[in-house]
Amino acid sequence: MRQLILELQPETPPGLDNFVAGSNGEVLTGIAAWLEPGNREPSLFLWGESGAGKTHLLRASGGLYCDGAADPDLSFLGENPEETCPLHAIDNVEALSPAGQIALFNLFNRQRATGKRLLTAASRPPQQLVLREDLRTRLGSGLIYRLQPLTDAEKIDALMAQATARGLRLPQEALDYLLLRAPRDMRSLSALIAALDRYSLEHKRAITLPLLREVLHGPDLNPTP
């Protein structure tokens, strides 16, 4: 038997204001400035390791989001070839198929020709990407920013902030345990905070080390919606 819970808290959508910058303050300022309506630079490319915050920023940009890992052909664009949008945000461009690369190449040119913008992200800088040369050089022609992953101390601050926003208090021992035993990227850690929130509400228990262990080793980490 398992008690289902009310959706009391809407998921907070990723935004520039809830992005924990850490040492990426300059990147955040750069993106914010680029997103200003008057900015004329058509392309911005973000790179950094998984969990550094690329997807967060792409989603926070307000652009039309498309994930190259989930849709390697960018068929979304193919279905709407005339789709014009002031800002496209394409994630994981290194995962694009040959067809997807052509679609992105065309999108790049179209956005530039019509005074619109393209935000892209990958795990490596343009010169190391294994993509069509014409696409690779175009991605490298605009603004390029590198995102650094957060340090452990910054991760703890970020997790505390997420917990506080949910009305939770995480004991220090739980935070230490999380960083030691859980996956270390912010995406997994954030998902873990959400899972802890659900589990503690479902069982009416405070967040303690034993509860944290149950969640980490239980089936609740990725609850079926």
Added chain:
Amino acid sequence: MVLIKTQRDMLLSPLQSVSGIVEKKHTLPILSNVLLEKKDDSLTLLATDIEIQITTTTTGTQGDGDGAVTVAARKLQDILRSLPDNAEVSLNLEEKRLLLKAGKSRFALQTLPAQDFPRMVIAETSQGKITVTQKQFRQLLSKTQFAMAAQDVRYYLNGLLLLVDGNQLRAVATDGHRLAYASMELENQADLPRQELILPRKTVLELNRLLSDSDEALTIQMASNQIQFEFGSIHLVSKLIDGKFPDYERVVPTSLKNSVTMNRSALLQSMVRAAILTNEKFRGVRLILSTGSLKIMAANAEQEEAQEEIEVDYSGDSIDVGFNVGYILDVLNNTSSEMIEWGFNDAGSSSLLTIPGNDRFKYVVMPMRI
């Protein structure tokens, strides 16, 4: 000096009004005490736990002079309660002690100085004042307070949301598993700007205990971090919970595919019986709703089983869904209508209990996955 000379009940009943909030154990010893303050013929009793403060004032008290002192609230109450009903009681102020005499009984109680007693600072700025009857407000509380969380880490759930908007007063409580909502119209009241106040759980329970089912007036005075209630001879001041209460409107389902209306007390009795054989930990009951019939089934870890069936006027989809029987008993026990309507979408989403023809009460309850 004889501070007070009066009938037992003239002292006991105001003491019982204020002493409910006195904590048994507290880091500040004086908080176990009640403040007795006599001025001319008026006697004021005051108790506080720093979050809540209750004061009562009665007049017609006899005694030799004015004075103020604090004594252990629970001991004084226990003594007074065990005296004969019509006993004449006198309180004599001595050096550091309060001497209580009644007939041939004598008690010397330790005192602490009245000037050391902490009093809450009453907010000077008011954000609005409401006057309702005690009965109306008590009903609003009793229809919602049972859904409050008790000891949740999300401190805002351990309370009750009072929402004032125009001429509407709403109360909402939730523990994340179910949510109760009740509203009332404020009559003869200038429209108030929308404001949300979260009353601490203890304040809500105390108000529910102190309010009567009478048409006597209750005045509610709101401030940004404080709320005051005045009724009868009682003045209750409470801090508010600082925080954002969940948006209840997004939790109340707006459309329900299937609903069934049935006699509330028949459903209550079936649930009470089925509850006997539920699992002690989860308290789950299984409901099978089909054309013309509602079956309620329970089973426990010892393989014991209960089955109830109620004839209902229903022709919608067949539904097989589990609930914590405690959450259903709560709503059926705390409403008084003849009929109750229960709406469902499916076994994985929230269900809604309402009173037919009354949109002022809503109870949302999440199912259990069996």
